[in-house]
Amino acid sequence: MKTLVKLQALRPIWNPKPFCNSFHKDGRAFASLNLSEYEAINRCEKEVPEHFNFANDILDQWSKIEKDGQRPPNPALWWINGKGSEVRWSFEELGALSRKAANVLLDPCGLQRGDRAILILPRVPEWWLLNVACIRTGIVFIPGTPLLTAKDILYRLQASEAKCIITNDNLAPAVDSVSSSCPALKTKLLISEGRRDGWLNFKELFQTAPSSHNCVKTKSDEPMTIYFTSGTTGSPKMAEHTHSSYGIGCAITARYWLDLKPSDIMWNMSDTGWIKAAIGSVFAPWLRGSSVFIHHMPQFDPRETLNTLIRYPVTTMCSAPTVYRMLVQQDLTSYRFKSLRHCLTGGEPLNPEVLTQWKKQTGLELYEGYGQTEVGVISLTEKGKKIKPGSMGKPAPPYDVQIIDENCNILPRGEEGDIAIRIQSKQPFCFFTRYVDNPEKTASTFRGNFYITGDRGWMDEEGYLWFVARADDVxxxxxxxxxxxxxxxxxxxxxxxxxxxxxxxxxxxxxxxxxxxxxxxxxxxxxxxxxxxxxxxxxxxxxxxxxxxxxxxxxxxxxxxxxxxxxxxxxxxxxxxxxx
Incomplete structure (x- = not known):
C-alpha cells in the first residue's frame, strides 16, 4: 500500500477541534447537496431523478464544499491497522485517487460500463477506492467476504459471469485453481505487492494511470451492485441494486438512525462482503459528509476495540450484537472513550440484557436497526426517541411495514405473523430490482401487495416491531x-x-x-x-x-x-x- 499511503502526506494532520456551528444552522453545504431533497425522495414525496451517480452527485460535491472551507477538516476516509500504518484521505483526495483507479479498470483491465467485477478484499483502503471507481465507470461491482473458499469463488464467478475479479495474494491461489472453469473471466487484478503470473498488478498500474476521468452519467435505475445472499434451499442468490437504491435510499437512515453530521467519525465494523458495510461504511456516512473510520483487525479483539475508542475520536459506532455481547464481558468502567456519543447495532437480534449492561457500564444507549440485503433498513430506533429493549424500532421511511397472515390480512397489534412491506402502485426505488437470472425466486418474495421479508414478528400498540424468528431455516x-x-x-x-x-x-x-x-x-x-x-x-x-x-x-x-x-x-x- 506504499503508493496510497504516500498520498496522505499531501494534506495536514487533522485537528479535532469543534467545527463552527453555523455550518449546521444555515445548512449551506447541505443545501448545495440537496440532502433535504434526497430525504424527500426517500419518503416517496418526490420522484427519483432520471440520472444519479453517488461519486459525481455526492462525493464530488463534498470535495467542492471541502475546498470552500465549509466542512470540518476531518478525513473522508481514516484507516489504521493497529501496527503503525495509517491512511487519511480528504474527499478531494478520494476523488483524485478514485479517478486514477477508474482508469485502471477501464484500461488495461478492459472493463466497460455494465460489466461485472467481483471485489474480494479485507478492510483495506483499496476496497473503498475501488467501490468508488466502479461507481464512476458504471461497472457493476460484486463484493465478497475474504472468508470465501475456492468453491465459493467458482460459483460466484460462474453465476455472475463476471469479467474481472479483484483480490489480494491470500485468495489469488484459490482464484487460479478455478479460473479455467470460468470462460467469462478475462481479467484478474491483484491488490498486493509483487507480481503473479496471469494477474495485473493494481499498484503498478495505478502509478502510471491518468489522473483525469469523466464520471459516467448513470441512470438512477441502472444496476450498480450485486450481493450474493444465502437462502433456505439452493446456492446463494444474486440480489441486484441500482445507483439510487443505496445512494439516495440511505438518506433517512443516515440522518435519523445513524444521526450523522459532517463533524462525525463513524466506525462500522461490518465485513466488507456484507450489505451492512455498504450502508454503514460507504453510502450513509459519505452522504452526510461524515468521516469513515476503519480499524483493520484480522480478527475481532474486544480489548483492541476498546483501546481504539480511547485513542481515536470516533463519535459513532455500529456493530453486530455479538460484538457488544463480547465487549460487555470486559470491565467497561475502566475505559473512558474519547468522543463516542452514539452506538448502533443490527444484523441479528439484540439481547435486552446486553443493552442494559452497555448502558450501565458506559452510560450510552444502544440503538437497534433491522434490515435485509434486498431492501436495506426496514426499521430503526431513532436517536433520542424511546428505546424498548428487545424491539427493532419503528418502520423506516418509505416502508409501510405490517404484520400479515398467509392470506395477506393485516393482523391486530400484538399478534405474531409475517413481517411484510406493503407495495403501493410500484415498489420503492430502494428495493433490489431482482434476483439475477432467477425470476421464480424474485416472484416468491411477493405475496399479493406485500414483500415478504421471511421473518416472523409482531407490532405493539406504539408501532414498535419485535422479532420472533426466521420464517425459513436461514x-x-x-x-x-x-x-x-x-x-x-x-x-x-x-x-x-x-x-x-x-x-x-x-x-x-x-x-x-x-x-x-x-x-x-x-x-x-x-x-x-x-x-x-x-x-x-x-x-x-x-x-x-x-x-x-x-x-x-x-x-x-x-x-x-x-x-x-x-x-x-x-x-x-x-x-x-x-x-x-
Missing amino acids: IISSGYRIGPFEVESALIEHPAVVESAVVSSPDPIRGEVVKAFVVLSQSFASHNAEKLTVELQDHVKKITAPYKYPRKVEFVQQLPKTISGKIRRNELRKKEWGQM
Whole structure:
C-alpha cells in the first residue's frame, strides 16, 4: 500500500477541534447537496431523478464544499491497522485517487460500463477506492467476504459471469485453481505487492494511470451492485441494486438512525462482503459528509476495540450484537472513550440484557436497526426517541411495514405473523430490482401487495416491531446469514455422512450457531464421536466459507421427515430452542 499511503502526506494532520456551528444552522453545504431533497425522495414525496451517480452527485460535491472551507477538516476516509500504518484521505483526495483507479479498470483491465467485477478484499483502503471507481465507470461491482473458499469463488464467478475479479495474494491461489472453469473471466487484478503470473498488478498500474476521468452519467435505475445472499434451499442468490437504491435510499437512515453530521467519525465494523458495510461504511456516512473510520483487525479483539475508542475520536459506532455481547464481558468502567456519543447495532437480534449492561457500564444507549440485503433498513430506533429493549424500532421511511397472515390480512397489534412491506402502485426505488437470472425466486418474495421479508414478528400498540424468528431455516450467527443447504451439501461430500440436517442452535455470545444433525454410514458408526466431529468441522471449513461450519454436531440414527421424504428442519430447530 506504499503508493496510497504516500498520498496522505499531501494534506495536514487533522485537528479535532469543534467545527463552527453555523455550518449546521444555515445548512449551506447541505443545501448545495440537496440532502433535504434526497430525504424527500426517500419518503416517496418526490420522484427519483432520471440520472444519479453517488461519486459525481455526492462525493464530488463534498470535495467542492471541502475546498470552500465549509466542512470540518476531518478525513473522508481514516484507516489504521493497529501496527503503525495509517491512511487519511480528504474527499478531494478520494476523488483524485478514485479517478486514477477508474482508469485502471477501464484500461488495461478492459472493463466497460455494465460489466461485472467481483471485489474480494479485507478492510483495506483499496476496497473503498475501488467501490468508488466502479461507481464512476458504471461497472457493476460484486463484493465478497475474504472468508470465501475456492468453491465459493467458482460459483460466484460462474453465476455472475463476471469479467474481472479483484483480490489480494491470500485468495489469488484459490482464484487460479478455478479460473479455467470460468470462460467469462478475462481479467484478474491483484491488490498486493509483487507480481503473479496471469494477474495485473493494481499498484503498478495505478502509478502510471491518468489522473483525469469523466464520471459516467448513470441512470438512477441502472444496476450498480450485486450481493450474493444465502437462502433456505439452493446456492446463494444474486440480489441486484441500482445507483439510487443505496445512494439516495440511505438518506433517512443516515440522518435519523445513524444521526450523522459532517463533524462525525463513524466506525462500522461490518465485513466488507456484507450489505451492512455498504450502508454503514460507504453510502450513509459519505452522504452526510461524515468521516469513515476503519480499524483493520484480522480478527475481532474486544480489548483492541476498546483501546481504539480511547485513542481515536470516533463519535459513532455500529456493530453486530455479538460484538457488544463480547465487549460487555470486559470491565467497561475502566475505559473512558474519547468522543463516542452514539452506538448502533443490527444484523441479528439484540439481547435486552446486553443493552442494559452497555448502558450501565458506559452510560450510552444502544440503538437497534433491522434490515435485509434486498431492501436495506426496514426499521430503526431513532436517536433520542424511546428505546424498548428487545424491539427493532419503528418502520423506516418509505416502508409501510405490517404484520400479515398467509392470506395477506393485516393482523391486530400484538399478534405474531409475517413481517411484510406493503407495495403501493410500484415498489420503492430502494428495493433490489431482482434476483439475477432467477425470476421464480424474485416472484416468491411477493405475496399479493406485500414483500415478504421471511421473518416472523409482531407490532405493539406504539408501532414498535419485535422479532420472533426466521420464517425459513436461514441461520443468522454473529450477523452472518448462513443457508443450511450449503452446509448440508458440504457435509454430504464426506464419506462418513449418509445425510444431515442443519439448523440454528442458541448461543450466549453469537446469538445462534450452526448445528448439524448427522446420520453416519455403517462403516463410521463405531468411530470416536469427538474425533469425527472435529474431522467433519474441518471438512466443512475447507469446502465452504469457514464461518459456516457447524459449531455443534449431533449424531442421530434418523432424521424427522415429511410423508414426501423432506427433512423437517423446523421440528429439529424447535426442539433445539426448547419449543417442543
